[in-house]
Amino acid sequence: MSSNLMTSRTIPTSTDAPAAPTARRRLGAGRSGQVFEEVTEDGRRLACKVFIPDRPSSIVNTVLTGAVNPYRWDRHAVECGVLRRRILEPLVLWWFDGRLRLPATDGARWYEPERAFELRAELIEGRHAMLRHPLAGEAKLEARELDREILRPLAKHLGEAGFDGLLWQAGKGNPVAAANFMRDERAGAVRWVWIDAESGVPALFSLNPWHLFRTYLPLCIKHGCWLFDDVDAPRIRAYLGEQADALKAHLGERAFARLRADVDALEASQRRWRSLPRHRRSVASHQAVGKITREQARHYVDKPVRWIARLVGKACMRVPGKVGALLAKVGAKLHPRHVHAALGRYARFFLSQSVRTRWASRYVRLRVLDWRERGFIDRDGARAIRTSMQTDNAAEYIADFGVHLAIKPGVKLLVWGLVPLLKVFGVIDSWWLVGAIALYGGAIGRTLYTLGRTVQALVRGRSAPWIALLAGLAPVVGNAAYPLQLLAASSKGDVLAARFLVHDILSGVGRKIPIWGGKDTFLEHRFNALARLVTRA
Numbered sequence: 001m002s003s004n005l006m007t008s009r010t011i012p013t014s015t016d017a018p019a020a021p022t023a024r025r026r027l028g029a030g031r032s033g034q035v036f037e038e039v040t041e042d043g044r045r046l047a048c049k050v051f052i053p054d055r056p057s058s059i060v061n062t063v064l065t066g067a068v069n070p071y072r073w074d075r076h077a078v079e080c081g082v083l084r085r086r087i088l089e090p091l092v093l094w095w096f097d098g099r100l101r102l103p104a105t106d107g108a109r110w111y112e113p114e115r116a117f118e119l120r121a122e123l124i125e126g127r128h129a130m131l132r133h134p135l136a137g138e139a140k141l142e143a144r145e146l147d148r149e150i151l152r153p154l155a156k157h158l159g160e161a162g163f164d165g166l167l168w169q170a171g172k173g174n175p176v177a178a179a180n181f182m183r184d185e186r187a188g189a190v191r192w193v194w195i196d197a198e199s200g201v202p203a204l205f206s207l208n209p210w211h212l213f214r215t216y217l218p219l220c221i222k223h224g225c226w227l228f229d230d231v232d233a234p235r236i237r238a239y240l241g242e243q244a245d246a247l248k249a250h251l252g253e254r255a256f257a258r259l260r261a262d263v264d265a266l267e268a269s270q271r272r273w274r275s276l277p278r279h280r281r282s283v284a285s286h287q288a289v290g291k292i293t294r295e296q297a298r299h300y301v302d303k304p305v306r307w308i309a310r311l312v313g314k315a316c317m318r319v320p321g322k323v324g325a326l327l328a329k330v331g332a333k334l335h336p337r338h339v340h341a342a343l344g345r346y347a348r349f350f351l352s353q354s355v356r357t358r359w360a361s362r363y364v365r366l367r368v369l370d371w372r373e374r375g376f377i378d379r380d381g382a383r384a385i386r387t388s389m390q391t392d393n394a395a396e397y398i399a400d401f402g403v404h405l406a407i408k409p410g411v412k413l414l415v416w417g418l419v420p421l422l423k424v425f426g427v428i429d430s431w432w433l434v435g436a437i438a439l440y441g442g443a444i445g446r447t448l449y450t451l452g453r454t455v456q457a458l459v460r461g462r463s464a465p466w467i468a469l470l471a472g473l474a475p476v477v478g479n480a481a482y483p484l485q486l487l488a489a490s491s492k493g494d495v496l497a498a499r500f501l502v503h504d505i506l507s508g509v510g511r512k513i514p515i516w517g518g519k520d521t522f523l524e525h526r527f528n529a530l531a532r533l534v535t536r537a
């Protein structure tokens with residue numbers, strides 16, 4: 001491997017002594033890796049992406065390709081990652097006339113403490129696209145700007161220039177891609193930065209099947225593999241040829257020559273990475289992460305059947321241990337001491353209005369803190385939201401909101417534990433009914449509570465929480481019942497805490513959706529935007 005791509009020792013072996021892990025601040029994590037801050041000896045701040053993939057994407061990659069994410073263990077794949085970024089750095093700046101850039105790429109190295117490669121790049125001081133909320137101001141339009149002014153033109157440029165596999169990272173049919181872009185918040189800096197050009201899973205999980213059939217499956221056939229950041233090197237070369245005059249004028253002769261050399265190197269590395277057959281990928285990945293020795297790897301490299309038998313044998317042997325650990329965990333939770341303490345907490349909660357208010361306001365404060373840490377709310381905004389909770393009406397409704405949240409674990413236990421048992425013992429006779437209870441269990445629990453509060457209010461001659469009663473009937477988003485009630489009850493519909501909670505709850509739906517959802521995805525933004533129908537944010 002050429003030394004300027006790797007910033008340190010390159011070849012992993014299972015016999016290496018692990019180096020002591022250095023203290024590094026964690027910046028975030030995605031499907032393909034975890035990102036840490038490191039300050040270099042010369043004072044530069046780097047974001048180091050250690051390719052430790054998450055479990056679901058590891059399963060997907062193992063089923064489709066025989067091994068976990070190749071960036072973790074295959075140095076040729078990592079080399080492709082570095083070269084792709086290095087080629088894209090000048091091209092993206094040129095395409096966008098400075099409105100989008102990549103972080104300066106530093107290189108890659110083997111990170112022994114985690115037994116994985118890491119990619120090192122400039123740390124971006126900024127945040128992801130702003131979520132809408134009552135204090136977002138003009139920034140509320142950032143997600144739309146990212147989609148229309150950055151991702152769509154980027155996909156067009158990448159397609160034309162032969163970066164086939166990167167259409168996925170640039171968001172074609174992939175709402176998770178919004179999280180791959182940040183805004184540099186320093187004055188005078190280029191605003192949008194494409195921080196992540198390495199996939200976690202092959203480009204097969206398009207939310208829109210149109211893109212799967214029109215774009216990704218044909219590209220899989222063209223490249224002869226499950227598309228995973230693959231580039232069409234001859235196409236890039238042809239593109240550079242077509243644009244040679246403009247690029248030379250923009251970059252200078254030397255930088256242009258380096259670009260061409262990098263494309264040649266990328267093509268060679270991609271060929272090496274892709275030439276490994278499935279069973280060798282499996283053996284090599286196990287060796288790299290230290291699960292087998294170099295000798296064992298040599299032994300199995302030509303014996304696919306024995307290797308598979310070994311994998312199956314190991315998996316079977318692990319089952320009793322895993323089941324045992326699970327039972328021990330459940331057993332520990334059901335220990336009488338824990339159950340007693342939990343019941344005590346529950347009882348205090350339901351008996352005391354002040355405990356409920358304290359618990360609920362703490363919950364709101366933690367949610368505000370989360371938005372603050374993500375850079376969406378500043379200190380004054382957080383203070384304004386907290387202050388708005390202190391009016392009489394607000395405190396009471398927020399306590400009721402707390403009850404709606406607090407009964408969820410109990411309802412879940414009933415729905416997922418008791419109801420299937422009732423079916424098994426024949427008390428309930430239809431799985432459809434079990435499914436319906438699973439979907440509506442939360443809404444039923446909520447509504448029973450709100451109904452009680454409504455009757456109480458009517459008996460005492462006070463105004464009843466009709467809006468909460470109605471809104472709470474909706475599954476999932478019904479969690480926003482009391483914030484909505486609070487909005488309706490306040491004279492101008494402007495209680496900040498309530499408006500914030502409606503945005504938080506709705507964006508939470510987007511965060512929880514599997515595969516396509518999560519923090520900073522377009523799904524989080526889309527669900528969050530629904531809240532503006534009532535909050536006008």
Ligand SMILES: Nc1ncnc2c1ncn2[C@@H]1O[C@H](COP(=O)(O)OP(=O)(O)O)[C@@H](O)[C@H]1O
Binds near residue numbers: 032
């Ligand atoms: N260069 C960077 N500067 C600052 N933060 C970063 C940088 N790269 C990644 N991060 C943080 O780490 C998170 C995960 O990084 P990402 O590269 O998207 O991982 P994955 O490939 O697993 O999706 C990002 O959402 C961001 O918060």
Ligand SMILES: [Mg+2]
Binds near residue numbers: 030031179
């Ligand atoms: Mg990412």
